[in-house]
Amino acid sequence: xxxxxxxxxxxxxxxxxxxxxxxxxxxxxxxxxxxxxxxxxxxxxxxxxxxxxxxxxxxxxxxxxxxxxxxxxxxxxxxxxxxxxxxxxxxxxxxxxxxxxxxxxxxxxxxxxxxxxxxxxxxxxxxxxxxxxxxxxxxxxxxxxxxxxxxxxxxxxxxxxxxxxxxxxxxxxxxxxxxxxxxxxxxxxxxxxxxxxxxxxxxxxxxxxxxxxxxxxxxxxxxxxxxxxxxxxxxxxxxxxxxxxxxxxxxxxxxxxxxxxxxxxxxxxxxxxxxxxxxxxxxxxxxxxxxxxxxxxxxxxxxxxxxxxxxxxxxxxxxxxxxxxxxxxxxxxxxxxxxxxxxxxxxxxxxxxxxxxxxxxxxxxxxxxxxxxxxxxxxxxxxxxxxxxxxxxxxxxxxxxxxxxxxxxxxxxxxxxxxxxxxxxxxxxxxxxxxxxxxxxxxxxxxxxxxxxxxxxxxxxxxxxxxxxxxxxxxxxxxxxxxxxxxx
Ligand code: GLU
Numbered sequence: 194x195x196x197x198x199x200x201x202x203x204x205x206x207x208x209x210x211x212x213x214x215x216x217x218x219x220x221x222x223x224x225x226x227x228x229x230x231x232x233x234x235x236x237x238x239x240x241x242x243x244x245x246x247x248x249x250x251x252x253x254x255x256x257x258x259x260x261x262x263x264x265x266x267x268x269x270x271x272x273x274x275x276x277x278x279x280x281x282x283x284x285x286x287x288x289x290x291x292x293x294x295x296x297x298x299x300x301x302x303x304x305x306x307x308x309x310x311x312x313x314x315x316x317x318x319x320x321x322x323x324x325x326x327x328x329x330x331x332x333x334x335x336x337x338x339x340x341x342x343x344x345x346x347x348x349x350x351x352x353x354x355x356x357x358x359x360x361x362x363x364x365x366x367x368x369x370x371x372x373x374x375x376x377x378x379x380x381x382x383x384x385x386x387x388x389x390x391x392x393x394x395x396x397x398x399x400x401x402x403x404x405x406x407x408x409x410x411x412x413x414x415x416x417x418x419x420x421x422x423x424x425x426x427x428x429x430x431x432x433x434x435x436x437x438x439x440x441x442x443x444x445x446x447x448x449x450x451x452x453x454x455x456x457x458x459x460x461x462x463x464x465x466x467x468x469x470x471x472x473x474x475x476x477x478x479x480x481x482x483x484x485x486x487x488x489x490x491x492x493x494x495x496x497x498x499x500x501x502x503x504x505x506x507x508x509x510x511x512x513x514x515x516x517x518x519x520x521x522x523x524x525x526x527x528x529x530x531x532x533x534x535x536x537x538x539x540x541x542x543x544x545x546x547x548x549x550x551x552x553x554x555x556x557x558x559x560x561x562x563x564x565x566x567x568x569x570x571x572x573x574x575x576x577x578x579x580x581x582x583x584x585x586x587x588x589x590x591x592x593x594x595x596x597x598x599x600x601x602x603x604x605x606x607x608x609x610x611x612x613x614x615x616x617x618x619x620x621x622x623x624x625x626x627x628x629x630x631x632x633x634x635x636x637x638x639x640x641x642x643x644x645x646x647x648x649x650x651x652x653x654x655x656x657x658x659x660x661x662x663x664x665x666x667x668x669x670x671x672x673x674x675x676x677x678x679x680x681x
Contacts, residue, residue, distance in 0.1 A: 194226030196392050198259075199381065201233045202244035205444035205646070206251035208497070209396060209426055209436065212462045214257040215481075216423060216490075217394050219466070221260075222482035229388055230259035233381065234267045235374045243594045251445035255455045256478065264388070266380045273375040276383045276413060277336055277368060285412035286368060288324045288334045289316040311364030312337065336369035338378075338409060346404040351392075351421035351487055356400070363404045382406050386415040394421040421487065426465065427494040436497050447646035451560035452526055456513070457506040464505075465495040475508055527558045535642050539634045553634065557642055561651055562629030566658050569622045579622050580659040582612065584667075585674055586623070587652045596645045598637035605637070611681040626655035 198214040200206075214228075221228040230252070234240035249263065266273075280286035289312070291299075296312075303310050316324075317339060328334060341360040348356045368379035375383070385393055400422045410417040426436040436443055442451070448458050456477070463481040464474055467489040514522060540553050556562045571579050589604050590596075609619040620636050627639055627648065640648050656662060662670065 194221065194224045194391050195229060195389050196221050196226060196394055197229035197231050197262075197385070197388065197390050199231040199233050199384075199395070200248050201236065201239075201377075202241060202248055203236065203239040204244055206244075206248040206446060208443050208445055208448070208458075208462070210248065211251065211255055211257060211445055211458070212426060212465065213395060213423060214252055214255075215459065215462050215478075216466055218257055219463075219478070219482040219485045220392065220394065220487075222479075223485040226391075227260045229264070229390070230262035231264045231384060231388070232262075232266065233377060234265055235270075235273075235377065235380050237267075237372065237374060240267075241594060247446060251449075254449060255445065255459050257459075264384070266375075266384060269380075269384065269387075270374065272387060273380050273383055274369070274373070277375065277379065280338065280368070280409075280412055281336065283412065284321075284339070286336050286338050287317050287319065288328055289337050289365075289367070290319075290327060290332055290334045291316060309362065314365055317365065333371050335367045335371050337365040338368050338405065338412070340365050340405070340408055346407060348403050348407060349420065350400070350403075351394075351419060352490060352492060353422070356403075358404050360404070363408075366405045368409070378402060378405050379409065382409040382413070382415070385418060386410070386413070390418050392419045392421060394423065397422045397425050423490065424492055424494050426497045429496050429498050433494055433496065441497060441499065442646070442650050444646050446644070447650055450644055450647050451650070453502065453506050454509050454522075457502065457509045460509075461502045461505050464501075465497070466490060475505065475512075532642060535638070539638055539642075543634070556628040556630070556633065557639065560647075561654055562627075564625060564629055564651075564655055564658050568625045568629075568631055569655055569659055571618050571621055574618070576659050577662075580656045580662055581670055582608075582614070582619065583622060583626065583652055583656050583659075584662055584670060585612070585677070586619075587649060587656070588671075588674055589678075590645065590649060590652070593645070596641060596648075598635075598641045601640050602637045607681045608677075611677045622655060623652075626651050 196217040198210065198217050200210045218228045220226065230249075232245055232248075234245065245263075245265075252258070277286060281288070291312075299313055300310070302308070303313075316337075340363045344360050346358045346360055346363070348358070350356055366378055367376055369375055403420060403422075407417060409415075427433040428436055428441055442448065445458075449455070459478055460475060463476060463478070467481065467485070510519065510522075536554055536557055540550060543553055544550065566576075569579055570576070571582075574582070585608060586604065589608065590601070593600060593604070605616060605619055605623075608614075609616045612619070621631065623640075624631055624633055624636055627633070627636065627643065633639065643651070
């Protein structure tokens, strides 16, 4: 029995990844199986080594250690390409030479005539001679899998049982991109087979892709594994929307930086996995693995309830540590030597006695400071405009991998110029968002010390304190943001 978790290194280490890793690992441990970690980095534009390193760190911090790997898909391209060649030779896949313009036009037509939104399969009719000749002449192309056009795809999911889909509604998916890199669908299928994965346990968002994967299994002559699609985590809001960083912290590093214990977060995710309603809610990973059963996973979208997590965390703090142990934990979390030295350097010019220390630096030792709405005001701007400015900076920082004071300062300078605001006006609401105060330790250095997750969470809280920004408004703003970015 072999299972895997296969995160894409395209952003923060997401709690959804931890949740999937936990289920896979618990299942593996309960059956003496092997847990593999695979990094799915074939999206060259979006993958980064920083993100990969953060994912590995986060999984280790949680104790979700892998038995094998990490494997990187980008190091396995030869295998992916030779499998694509095999599909081409067998006629199960074909080269597509359609240009972007043609595809755009086709999409418009599909919409206008309310036709099937996928590719219209024009290149599927090319003879293999013509296809080979054009490829040899260097004409740019992708490779698509040829899906069956009639009958039904019958799938089995461990939690849902049988699922049926009409083949004709499934697109001829691109499996090899023009840059010679495989898409997720191809790389994942080839690697799951090559790595001997017996159970593919992953997020529900992939269930619609299962027909494509099954077709690839069949065309490549592979025996398909057992599939299990886990329900997505949900926000604790009225419409139970999909967990998103807009509403909730979703980055595992945020939980660490905000002072949660890995055992508590793991336990909390375990509660989500297994809906054993009665009995003790505090349990260890080993206890979870011992009693692991797929039947306990409920399909109703599990809610990510931060209050519940805090409650559980409090129990760990009280029940698993004596006062001396707690003191060690606090020291380790808040006063790691390096972090403390950086804070001391900022505070030093502003201290008259050691007794000033607490007042000055307090905001660097809490998960979030209290923020008063009135303090966020900027003269000459309406509240909604302040919220938008905060949002602009949030988007800028979300893309920033190098989170140093200098880099952050550069962003503030550029944004203030682009928006025609003074640097002072731009930084003012950020002082409040970060520290709760209109004046405090130097802003950019403080942001560096807080780190990306806390900075973003605090910025989001300030936006909420100002009344938030509606979804519709966000769309419009995004357009303006892209324009401002392009111009600066
Ligand atoms: N790379 C995919 C993701 O991050 C993995 C999906 C899968 O497990 O098959 O969602």
